[in-house]
Amino acid sequence: MNAPLEKIDASQATAHFDVLIVGAGISGIDAAHHLAETHPERSFALLERQAAFGGTWRTHRYPGIRSDSDLHTFGFKWKPWTGPTLATAEEILAYLDEAIAEEGLAPRIHYGHEVLSAAWDSSEARWTLVIRRLEDDAQIAMTCNFLWMCQGYYRHQQGYTPEWPGMEDFAGDIVHPQTWPEEFETEGKRIVVIGSGATAATLVPAVAGKCAHVTMLQRSPTWFYPRPTRDEFAEVLKGLDLPQEQYHDIMRRKILKDGATTIRRSFSEPEALGAELLAGVRAHLGEDFDVETHFKPDYRPWRQRLAVVPDGDMFKAMKRGEASVVTDRIARFETGGIRLESGDLLEADIIVTATGFDLCAMGDIAMAVDGRALELSKTWTHRGILFSGVPNLAWTFGYLRTSWTMRANLVSEFVCRLLGRMDEGGARMVTPALREQDRQMEPKPFITDDNFNAGYIMRGVGIMPMQGDELPWVMTQDYTIDKDEIPGADLDDGTLVYA
Incomplete structure (x- = not known):
């Protein structure tokens, strides 16, 4: 995992935002749209390591790169896709460019900003992010009240290549x-x-x-x-x-x-x-x-x-x-x-x-909560969005069978509703926590192999959070369940602690 080259505390922050979104691909753009629409009073920004938007569609440039999901579901719910059902990377990037322009998001996106670490301080109720600015290799800090990870789930810098005998020959x-x-x-x-x-x-x-x-x-x-x-x-x-x-x-x-x-x-x-x-x-x-x-x-x-x-x-x-x-x-x-x-x-x-990619959690960013290093694999996932014991942090992780964007949209709506619930109660913090009846759950992998056993999942599932066998401690990977369960989730069921 990445680690900060030097410690920068919150007092050295170059800017503070109500919400920071990490990633300017499909997930990040969707999150920004929903945030601007439902919480126009909140300040927010998107941090993107690459030199431009697009995520996956910017990273992969091999011949013929195209979607293998239909664009009517892969496209945004709020921006109808008008092109062919299956599209090239160039067509998808043009669509995302339009979405950014139409939503006025361009001034909010900070390109060439690599997040190295993120530390939560409960006494201040905020995250401090150490960021490497690629244009001059300088380290800066930004703070936020809520951190929203939309950076995807694999390492963009390099793919997975096994070591075979004789490769050097x-x-x-x-x-x-x-x-x-x-x-x-x-x-x-x-x-x-x-x-x-x-x-x-x-x-x-x-x-x-x-x-x-x-x-x-x-x-x-x-x-x-x-x-x-x-x-x-x-x-x-x-x-x-x-x-x-x-x-x-x-x-x-x-x-x-x-x-x-x-x-x-x-x-x-x-x-x-x-x-x-x-x-x-x-x-x-x-x-x-x-x-x-x-x-x-x-x-x-x-x-x-x-x-x-x-x-x-x-x-x-x-x-x-x-x-x-x-x-x-x-x-x-x-x-x-x-x-x-x-x-x-x-x-x-x-x-x-073409041997796949390396799974990563939270973009391999070094994270800490109140001075303790965060070990994501020891947390319980809350609907595949939040994590037990980790305040004011959400992650957009899409579907493996249905289009990624279908779940990204559900996550965006859930997070924005959660922020509204915090406002209603005057809360500065929300932390998922197991109730007494949840403590007997048998831990299961984030993605179980009887459900989906692709190589990249099986190689990296050990770094992911645990899931249980009862909602909300489940990552269903099933849109037919999530489309009703996530929008109807009870935000006062005792699994979310407001402070």
Whole structure:
């Protein structure tokens, strides 16, 4: 975790705000909108490490980067998405730029500000943040009454790359999609993409036909959803000439219902759902292709992220012979490529490690409460938003199956309602605390492996807070529950201590 290079106390703060929001991506922009709308009297600012807004969509610049969630639910509830259902990073950034301009948020965003530490002082009822200003490498301090973490859940500076034997022997380039070099030349090169998640499903068709050949190398298969980009229902709605807000609302409802049905079936009838997904892959690759070996995982659908393949573009590239898939384990890297455990050599000029990212909690910021270092893993999560024993701190953590923004919106509404409740009672502090009846709860991981067992979750879940088995000490990861439970949450049920 980061640590301050030198201690800066609150008296040295360059500015004080009622609320500081860390992160200017989807979550931070949504939080700022709700805060400005419901609490216009409060001063607030957004702190963003990168040189511009966008978060994930600014970090990732590999070829073909696009959403794998539909934009009608990934877009903001308060700003209808009018573009295609699936969008490129460029289109999403343009949409966020519009949102910032329309909401007048630009003057509130401090770019190039990396938060190193945050310390809470109960005697003053405020947080003091130590910040590194990247333009001059100076350290400054800011204080706030309420801290709202919207920085995401993985490390943006670097992705996750396993250590394989012989990596130093490889004569070509090894690159992670998260740090894709600008103007990286792939023409005429043999590319091996290690991994078969959403990133690989995007990158493979983007470079296919623009390089000598691209191979997706996977240790085990992933469930893929070959999804048409043409939405007949959307076209019918557009033909009705509905007001944009009404069209957007209907599309969101329809997509959420379809998604909820798929998630329910992944638990109740996984074999039938899996057979349908395989049939979709087979429709593009043909009956002669060994679909079961390469595209039938040994886990039920949606236990890991379901990778969308728009119009089956990756499978079409494989059908044309521009791309291929290999299911095997890596023995070692060699000068000319990757030696597999089967003994085969995958020749390569470029190896792309699409092997995921590193989970992080609170942006790896060093945190303390009244002089004690905060160990997040020893706290209980309160609806996946607040944490036991930690005053005036909220975290926006979205969904892993439904669009991230659907939960970000619920969190924003909850936090703003909580701030209003504090005002009503004249409280300067609110701290989640276990009631007597909660103390017998059996601790569970923040995300349980029987619910969602993607590699990046399992590698990093130990740094995350605990959850219990009863509300509000539960992180449901289920929009069908949260859409009613979070807006209707009782803020005076005894689990929130106001002072």
